[in-house]
Amino acid sequence: xxxxxxxxxxxxxxxxxxxxxxxxxxxxxxxxxxxxxxxxxxxxxxxxxxxxxxxxxxxxxxxxxxxxxxxxxxxxxxxxxxxxxxxxxxxxxxxxxxxxxxxxxxxxxxxxxxxxxxxxxxxxxxxxxxxxxxxxxxxxxxxxxxxxxxxxxxxxxxxxxxxxxxxxxxxxxxxxxxxxxxxxxxxxxxxxxxxxxxxxxxxxxxxxxxxxxxxxxxxxxxxxxxxxxxxxxxxxxxxxxxxxxxxxxxxxxxxxxxxxxxxxxxxxxxxxxxxxxxxxxxxxxxxxxxxxxxxxxxxxxxxxxxxxxxxxxxxxxxxxxxxxxxxxxxxxxxxxxxxxxxxxxxxxxxxxxxxxxxxxxxx
Numbered sequence: 001x002x003x004x005x006x007x008x009x010x011x012x013x014x015x016x017x018x019x020x021x022x023x024x025x026x027x028x029x030x031x032x033x034x035x036x037x038x039x040x041x042x043x044x045x046x047x048x049x050x051x052x053x054x055x056x057x058x059x060x061x062x063x064x065x066x067x068x069x070x071x072x073x074x075x076x077x078x079x080x081x082x083x084x085x086x087x088x089x090x091x092x093x094x095x096x097x098x099x100x101x102x103x104x105x106x107x108x109x110x111x112x113x114x115x116x117x118x119x120x121x122x123x124x125x126x127x128x129x130x131x132x133x134x135x136x137x138x139x140x141x142x143x144x145x146x147x148x149x150x151x152x153x154x155x156x157x158x159x160x161x162x163x164x165x166x167x168x169x170x171x172x173x174x175x176x177x178x179x180x181x182x183x184x185x186x187x188x189x190x191x192x193x194x195x196x197x198x199x200x201x202x203x204x205x206x207x208x209x210x211x212x213x214x215x216x217x218x219x220x221x222x223x224x225x226x227x228x229x230x231x232x233x234x235x236x237x238x239x240x241x242x243x244x245x246x247x248x249x250x251x252x253x254x255x256x257x258x259x260x261x262x263x264x265x266x267x268x269x270x271x272x273x274x275x276x277x278x279x280x281x282x283x284x285x286x287x288x289x290x291x292x293x294x295x296x297x298x299x300x301x302x303x304x305x306x307x308x309x310x311x312x313x314x315x316x317x318x319x320x321x322x323x324x325x326x327x328x329x330x331x332x333x334x335x336x337x338x339x340x341x342x343x344x345x346x347x348x349x350x351x352x353x354x355x356x357x358x359x360x361x362x363x
Contacts, residue, residue, distance in 0.1 A: 001307070001348055002314040003341045005038055005333065006047030006080040006240060007031065009058035012266075014323045015258035022323075024057045030326045031057075032068055037330060039072035041337025047080025047110060047240075047316060052118040055266070062095040069103035077103055080203075080240070080316070081112030081184045085133035086119035089141040089162070090170060093148050100174035107174065110203060111138060112184035113191070129161060135194070136161050138183070142198060144170055145179060182238070185217075192217045196224035196235075203238040203316070208290050211241075211306060218310045238314030239306060242284075242321050243292025245299055245332040245340070249285075252294050257281050259322030292317055296339040303344050315344075 011027040013019040022030070035046050046068070048061040058064055065077040077099065082092060092109065100107035113134045120127050136159040144165070147154035151173045158164030183195035184203040195202045202221050206214050222232040244256035257278060265275040285293035292299045303315055319332050 001303075001312070001344060002044040002238075003303075003336075003344060004043045004045035004047070004075070004314070004316050005034075005336070006049065006078075006316045006318050007034070007058075007320070008049040008051055008056050008318070009061075009064070010055060010263065010320065010323050011057045012055050012259075012263065012323045014325060015262055016255065016325055016328075027057050028064065028067075030329075031064065032071060033326070034329055034333060035068040035075070035077075036071045037333050038337065039075035041334065041341075043075060043333075043337050043341060045076040045078055045108070045314070045316070047078040049080045050083050050114070050119070051116055052122050053116065055263075062099055065107070066099055066102050069099060069106065072103075072106075074106070076106045076108055078108035078110050078180075078182070081110045081114060083114035083119050084111040084137050084141065085113055085130060086123045086125050087137065089137050089144055090165070092141060093144045093170060094172070096179060097148065097172050097174040100176055100179060101172060105175035107176070108180040108182065109141075110182040110184050111141065115186060131190075133161050138194070138198070140165075141181070142200075145181060148173065149178060182236075184240075187214060187217060189217070189220060192221050193224045196221045196230070196232075197228055199225065199228075199230040199235060201236040201238065203240055203314070204310075204312075205240045206290050207240075207242050208284065210288060211290050212288075212309055215309045218312070236313040237310060238316060239310060239312045240316035240318065241290055241292050243299065243317050244319055244324070245292075245294070245296055245335045246328075247295065247335070249294040249298055253282065253285060255324065255328055256293055256320070259320060259324050261322075263322030296335050296343075299336070299340050300343045300347070303340070304347055307348065 009031055013021045038046055048058050048064055050061050052059050061079050068077055096107050096109050140156050140162050143156050144154050148170050153167040153169045154165045155167050156165035182201045182203050185191035186205050218237055225232040225235055244252050246252035246255055261276050283289055284291040292302055319329055
């Protein structure tokens with residue numbers, strides 16, 4: 001299993017540091033140190049979310065990932081997500097192809113509709129066309145990728161919300177023969193089916209509720225992919241969730257909750273939700289909950305439990321919801337990379353050996 005991290009690059013007052021608010025430059029410096037450590041520890045990927053709000057500093061995530069490319073050697077660099085509905089697919093391709101060149105073949109695009117909508121009025125798009133914009137621009141990006149990979153001219157007929165591309169080559173050509181393009185979804189059946197229809201890898205965000213209730217979505221994805229002629233066994237599925245890791249579970253909860261409470265309650269006020277309580281937080285951190293909060297062993301156990309349900313190929317952890325002290329985040333990355341990742345892959349390797357032996361016995 002590929003195991004990595006993602007971040008929205010929050011920059012809000014730190015409740016564990018007397019409400020200290022970093023400058024955007026300080027936050028980006030810390031973020032790059034976190035990505036560099038993740039690479040040094042062998043984590044597989046790092047994703048950075050696009051937001052256009054005062055509480056996040058990654059409105060131009062590909063620029064930040066380009067800076068990270070110069071500091072890292074092996075880790076794959078992705079958005080989480082690129083809000084494709086309000087982007088120009090040509091510029092998306094060019095930015096990621098350039099990132100691929102700078103990183104020597106480590107760039108990935110993760111496209112999504114986005115759970116925040118600030119980019120729509122900012123770039124002059126109508127929210128009423130929320131889904132249509134994504135559908136049309138995803139189809140255009142796929143067509144650009146087909147031509148751009150080979151340095152060929154791109155033909156796109158245009159659509160209601162996109163302009164035609166009349167046989168023009170789009171540069172640069174990336175290092176990778178097939179620049180990865182994932183589709184991120186939050187649990188909408190149509191979005192899951194869309195990813196399957198196009199034969200694109202699926203990243204399923206599970207940030208609340210009962211995670212096992214998302215199992216029908218992975219089944220829908222594989223079933224739809226097979227139905228339209230794709231080999232579902234070759235299409236990766238990823239799961240992403242909120243969490244935090246410390247030496248013991250109590251420390252993890254105590255460190256993570258104040259920032260989580262502040263962030264979720266702030267967003268909740270915007271959306272008409274009640275404030276987040278400690279009881280709700282701890283329920284989410286329980287074995288049946290969606291959060292990966294606790295000791296390394298608790299996180300290992302939950303990843304393995306969910307793998308039995310989803311049979312996924314990638315797991316992404318958002319280590320902080322809200323702002324946490326940099327040293328606490330660095331320690332959590334260390335535990336994730338040195339304890340969780342090796343243990344999960346060892347356990348999954350043992351399961352594969354056991355499954356193979358059982359199949360041989362049956363034959």
